[in-house]
Amino acid sequence: MISLADRHRIILEKIKEEGKVSVLDLCDMLDVSSVTIRKDLKQLEDKNLLFRVHGGATLNNPYTMDRPVNVKEKLQTEEKNKIGVAASALIEVNDSIIIASGTTVMALARHIKTKESLTVITSAIQVAEVLLQNPEIDVLMLGGLLRRSSSSVMGPYAEDILKDFFCSKLFVGVDGIDLENGLTTTNVLEAHLNRQMMNVSNKTIVLADSSKFGKRGFGKICDIDEIDQIITDDGVSPHTVEQLEAKGVKVIIV
Template sequence: MSNPTERHQYILNQIQQKGNVNVLDLCSELEVSSVTIRKDLKLLEDKNFLFRTHGGATQSNPYATDRPVNEKEKLQSAEKLKIGAAAAKLIQPDDSILIASGTTVLSLARSIQPIGNLIVITSALNVALELINHQNIEVLQLGGILRKSSSSVIGPYAERILADFFCSKFFLGIDGIDLEFGLTTTSAMEAHLNRQMMAVSQKTIVIADSTKFGKRGFGKICGMDEIDEIITDNGLAPHLVEQLEAMGVKVTLV
């Protein structure tokens, strides 16, 4: 398909159906070079029809913005409740877990009904306050610089404390998931703390609603090959589920 107008219409149709497109797939489908496809994507981006990403393009803005936690809590609230409830079922009797910051992990905290004793280490103040009234949950609140937009702590003090512990599971909330770039958050310091949390955990479980897919934040946490499981809502496109499972990541849809 050498006609630029026809190519552009095909690309826009594909991105409308799937939400995103891949350069290599378009090269094969349209029988043109990657240079031609990249020029097409740039032209369409200049006209505000799409957003270019690494290796392709997406329909929605891929750049995650930092919003106050009370504002983010109202977004996809029903999905977050289901995700949090599903994540809570993974907690075992007498477990020791790590919980990062974010509104989806707050839904997890609200769903926890422990059997036996439970130790929770968290960077999030709202998570700690949610769990403090459970008599059989021991909460270890990390200290450090308070990040107001997420009601959580960041910095070297929190990272040093982590070196003394090891947990079975780390429940991670994120701002963006890009299958090529990895997991991200809007804060570089928070991303660094999240990496330290991963290092002292046997298993990393990402809990995020489907709107986080195809987005990127400023701070990279890790690549997709470094996580064990993702719990998300059933709004996630089937082709993304297939790609994640091909990477060895367990996907749970709620």
């Protein structure tokens, strides 16, 4: 039988090679029970050598933290800009759309150059400010509790306003995309609002750079198979794209 020290060494070597390991794979590789593997993973996590997740472990911290919008907008700027361009190409004449909050959907707002009628509902103050510069765009700003870190509104009042509308597309940003745990954000009230936005939209399009994959926030928005499309950058792994498409999600890579 393989010793405890050797098991730990093998687990760490595998997770360094692949970035993530599953309990079932480790059971087969090491010929031990799932109880033993879970104990091993807990011991390694206690030593800060990995992070346990559902069904296995990962090398990268899967938990996201809330950061101010002025900090987020400086991260992955090139990727977000390309995603915004690709998303703007999906907007059609006479569309009625919802743009949620976040720096990636903000990139979308900057690239909307329509010369035709367009109605946009948004929870984000900065998105509304950008869109107001185009006279062809009618902007409906939701009201509610102002979330300072994202400069956007949330809460039951914003959700109630949405019940009076139905839109063709929702463009939403997220803090985490996990194939098992779905789409999440760091704030549960924002997650509830995003959910209501989905309920009144014909199609849900997620805008997220590749750093969001494998991450998770406190508030769950929905499961993966409840969305229609994801626009992301080429940093996403081909295996992840295959799994998304297997769940019926169209993936656009920029």
